[in-house]
Amino acid sequence: MQNQEDKIICECGNKTVSQAIEIFQNTDLPYKKAKKLVTECNQTCCRRPLMALFNMIEFGSIDYEQIDFLIEQKRGR
Amino acid sequence: MKKEFVDFSKWLRVNNIKTTLPTNIEEWESVVSINLSNNQIRELPESLGAFSNLSILNLTNNRLRKLPTCIKNLKKLRNLQCENNLLEELPSEIGALENLMVLNINGNRLKELPNEFYNLKNMTRLTLATNFIEHISEKLKNLNKLLYLSLDTNLLKELPDVFADMSALYFLDLSYNELTSLPNSISEIAELQTLLLEGNQIKNLPSLESHDMLIKLNLNGNNLENLDFDISKLEDLQILTLDNNNLKNLPDKICELKKLNYLSVSENSLEKLPTHIGDLENLLELDVEENCLKTLPESFSNLRKLKNLYLGKNEIKYEDVLNIHTIEFCDLAKT
Numbered sequence: 001m002q003n004q005e006d007k008i009i010c011e012c013g014n015k016t017v018s019q020a021i022e023i024f025q026n027t028d029l030p031y032k033k034a035k036k037l038v039t040e041c042n043q044t045c046c047r048r049p050l051m052a053l054f055n056m057i058e059f060g061s062i063d064y065e066q067i068d069f070l071i072e073q074k075r076g077r
Numbered sequence: 078m079k080k081e082f083v084d085f086s087k088w089l090r091v092n093n094i095k096t097t098l099p100t101n102i103e104e105w106e107s108v109v110s111i112n113l114s115n116n117q118i119r120e121l122p123e124s125l126g127a128f129s130n131l132s133i134l135n136l137t138n139n140r141l142r143k144l145p146t147c148i149k150n151l152k153k154l155r156n157l158q159c160e161n162n163l164l165e166e167l168p169s170e171i172g173a174l175e176n177l178m179v180l181n182i183n184g185n186r187l188k189e190l191p192n193e194f195y196n197l198k199n200m201t202r203l204t205l206a207t208n209f210i211e212h213i214s215e216k217l218k219n220l221n222k223l224l225y226l227s228l229d230t231n232l233l234k235e236l237p238d239v240f241a242d243m244s245a246l247y248f249l250d251l252s253y254n255e256l257t258s259l260p261n262s263i264s265e266i267a268e269l270q271t272l273l274l275e276g277n278q279i280k281n282l283p284s285l286e287s288h289d290m291l292i293k294l295n296l297n298g299n300n301l302e303n304l305d306f307d308i309s310k311l312e313d314l315q316i317l318t319l320d321n322n323n324l325k326n327l328p329d330k331i332c333e334l335k336k337l338n339y340l341s342v343s344e345n346s347l348e349k350l351p352t353h354i355g356d357l358e359n360l361l362e363l364d365v366e367e368n369c370l371k372t373l374p375e376s377f378s379n380l381r382k383l384k385n386l387y388l389g390k391n392e393i394k395y396e397d398v399l400n401i402h403t404i405e406f407c408d409l410a411k412t
Binding site for chain 2: 032033042044048066069070073076077
């Protein structure tokens with residue numbers, strides 16, 4: 001899991017999965033605004049893993065394997 | 078007992094696969110649902126075809142690169158879930174699934190669809206999102222029972238003009254493609270309630286006036302400079318998002334959308350809001366962040382249901398919003 005947490009989830013903002021988790025956990029903003037705290041841009045390239053992570057945090061349980069798959073899927077595009 | 082069931086049982090055991098199948102193989106003949114999701118499966122055995130009464134097959138979150146040709150034997154299959162796999166192609170045999178109503182292939186690596194795919198005339202819900210599809214055939218018109226169609230996050234530059242017969246379609250997601258325009262027949266989808274077009278390169282919209290049942294319209298991230306159709310005709314519209322375009326103004330007609338409760342126009346070039354914006358009596362949330370607004374119209378204080386307001390990165394003064402007493406959240410950051 002350590003490797004999965006250290007993986008970059010957003011190249012624009014250069015944030016790892018664990019950094020994105022911390023940002024999402026410390027904001028009350030809706031996804032649309034919260035994502036910009038991670039991406040620091042208006043692009044949407046990392047939205048699938050990022051939105052999945054945001055929803056998992058809201059739900060209370062993070063599936064790191066699923067996030068990892070979505071990051072790899074994004075890289076393959 | 079079918080030999081194929083014994084083979085399938087061995088395959089499950091050897092690969093340590095979790096399923097909800099009955100432990101007694103004798104009962105497998107009548108099984109209508111199999112869940113093989115989240116198992117890291119790389120390949121399915123041909124013995125799967127022995128489940129001739131199967132109605133639901135869930136293969137979500139595996140590592141499948143192809144579907145077995147035996148899929149053609151699953152004549153009673155109505156719901157096939159293959160989300161988040163590594164499928165690079167669909168077998169032509171998929172066209173034999175004449176009872177298939179729900180198909181989800183979201184998050185795979187498909188570049189094209191076999192001709193036989195368009196034989197699936199009973200499909201009502203189709204999700205092909207997040208693949209690498211560059212072309213959709215004119216034969217899409219065969220799928221005229223569709224209620225829900227998601228083609229988002231593909232590589233489509235154009236769509237076939239075949240939507241005129243899709244009278245029951247209520248959800249259409251074409252977001253994150255490379256569309257510069259839309260086929261005219263989109264205007265003829267009578268029952269459309271949700272139209273998502275985010276992340277394309279659309280500069281000119283066709284008239285959407287005929288969509289009087291539309292509830293949600295998402296046009297974020299396109300190249301729109303104006304909305305030059307009578308938007309007030311979308312009389313059921315509740316959610317309108319136009320973020321990240323090149324809009325300099327909003328049409329006054331927008332103020333006639335009495336059911337609108339969510340309006341988002343952030344990251345545009347708005348210099349003012351419509352004079353009668355206060356007529357949007359059911360507006361709950363307004364996001365106009367990152368525009369060029371200096372003041373708010375007088376009627377703004379009539380937005381009595383407004384709860385969430387995003388005004389940041391404009392030139393508006395805090396005092397201008399003090400008289401809106403219903404607001405629960407107001408972001409004026411870096412205004």
